[in-house]
Amino acid sequence: MVEKKYEWIDGAKLEDHSKRKHKILRQYIFDYLMVRCKIPKQEKFRLAIVDGFAGGGRYRCGTPGSPLIFLEELMRATEEVNLRRSISGLGNVDIECLLIFNDLSKDAISLLKSHIIPIQIKIKEICPRLYVCIRYLNDTFEIAYPKIKVFLDQGRYRSVIFNLDQCGHSCVERNTIVDIMISYPAAEIFYTFVISSLLAFLQKNNPKILRLQLGYLGLDSSDTEILNGLMSQRDWLGTAEKIVFDAFRSCAPYVSPFSINNPNGWKYWLIHFANSYRARQVYNNILHDNATLQAHFGRSGLNMLSYDPRHDEGTLYLFDTSGRISAKTQLIRDIPRLVTDIGEAISVNDFYKRIYNITPAHTDDVHAAIIENPDLEVITPGGGERRKANTIKSQDIIKLKSQKSFFHNFNSQ
Template structure:
């Protein structure tokens, strides 16, 4: 599948799948800033945003592209956070952001500059606690990456968000994804690609593994033309999600492998890489606020990729209310098993870190399933008990009340032959 790059100078058309990406990106970035500026003692937050395929800034319909979305949400979040802090009697927080905007098209970069400049002027005049500096590069992303690293290292940025929204084929090396995640203490990546380009890469790089992954669909790794007719099927989504996760799960501690829910089939993938469970938690919650925009096929509890198309019928999870109801049912039995595998108790931080790479569930549903489960209790740092789901904190302990039914099987096996 070959896609033409956007002709920004002539007026780029905004596609439906891009609308979905932009809405999720906008809402996630606002929440990201709200979370990162939450500490009462904090008076300054520094971050850098790298848009590797920035484009011209606005589509032919006038809708903003990702660079302008970032700037709009920076201003909105700065005003919102500081209004809340002022109401609470806290010191206002300064936000300093370095925008690194790259595009291989010189015409796109020049157009982008003209779209960004008035927004920077508006911020300088109306939002004194927000400081936005823009650096522009005009190269392919891989050629620009060493310069991007140099700018980030020069500014000693630790919080870095990359938006890598490619057009069509894979223009980002997987080794670069790994380098980004490993280079910055708080790094996140939004990574867009067409699934056919990943399949083509794996056919050359890992043909036997790909053959095993496609076997349940009756597709040969040597003849992938049949995939075009399968991309609208639910079992294709389940198989593709496993392929995506297995291809990328070693590149970051937390990988969100969900496809954009497109009417013409699951071919566009919007993957989120993060170093912390908190980022994945916020991302899952944003997907539920935007139900039906991304899709998952399989289980909706704590083992989302355990679905086997050869053994059972899976479920299409669209982050909507029916999906959440099913997730809740599975969480009620899945969570005690996770605790049992650790012994009989875990800190909530340990619990989050163990589950968030393998669940699409909303945090509220996870917390409710814990509180409502008669086999579980949540203990506060002071030794008290939690009674409400919305009061559970990362410093709490989740514990089995009665673990008899959850003992590992090896305890029973060890007793065989004893009198």
């Protein structure tokens, strides 16, 4: 596959898959800061954002690229965080952010600087609680990465977000992803690639696994050109998602393997890696707030990747209203089974840790499925019982009721 290069000086075209990804990125950064700046006595929050393929800052149509999106959302979130804290009678929070922008193109970096200078001036004028430090690098990502680590280590950053929107498929090594996730306790990565490129990689490195994954399609693993023609089929999405997850599941505790939804076929994957279930929880919720931007094919409750194309009829889950209805139905069946397997009771915190790598569901749907289930109860630390889904806390306990319903007996068979 020939990698596509953006010509930023002539005006890069904004592709549909990038537009969809940018919408998710924009909301995620905002919601991320809303969550991380809730501690009542907090006075400061420090983070670093690394854009490994930063580009020139604006597309031909004038739409901002990811570096400008990060700066815009940092401003918006800083103002909103402190407004909410003021209303609640809490003190202000200063947000300090190191931004590292790398691109192989010198023209792109030069153009990016010209777009960022006005935003830096604006931040100093109207956003006094936001402090940004910007570093520019001009190299391939793998060569730039050791320099990036020096910047991060010097500043002792623990909360780091990497945006790795490569133009091809071979610009970021798998070992580098692993290194990022183990080097920073609160690391997260947004990683983009083309599925056909992953297949080519697996064909060379693990053809046996690829043959097993593609056997039901009746294809030879060497024929990736035919695979491109199948990417519009729904069952193909289910298989591709499994391939993606299996290839990257050991890179981080939480891996979101959903593809960018494209009416012409699922070609681009936007994978989210995280060390914390809370990050995956926020990410799932954002996908539901932006329905149809990403797609999942298979189950919508727990065990989302248990779909077997040879035996099951999977469903397309676009994080929309109909998908959420389906998810809730499956969750009401799945959650009691999980609690039973564990041993009758589990803390909500441990429950979250177990489920957020195996479900695309929204937090509200998970909570509703627990409260509405006739066989479950949620007990507070003080011994009381939760009656409403929106009151469930991580320190609560989910228990099976001693008197099982007919519903439970029916679903245990």
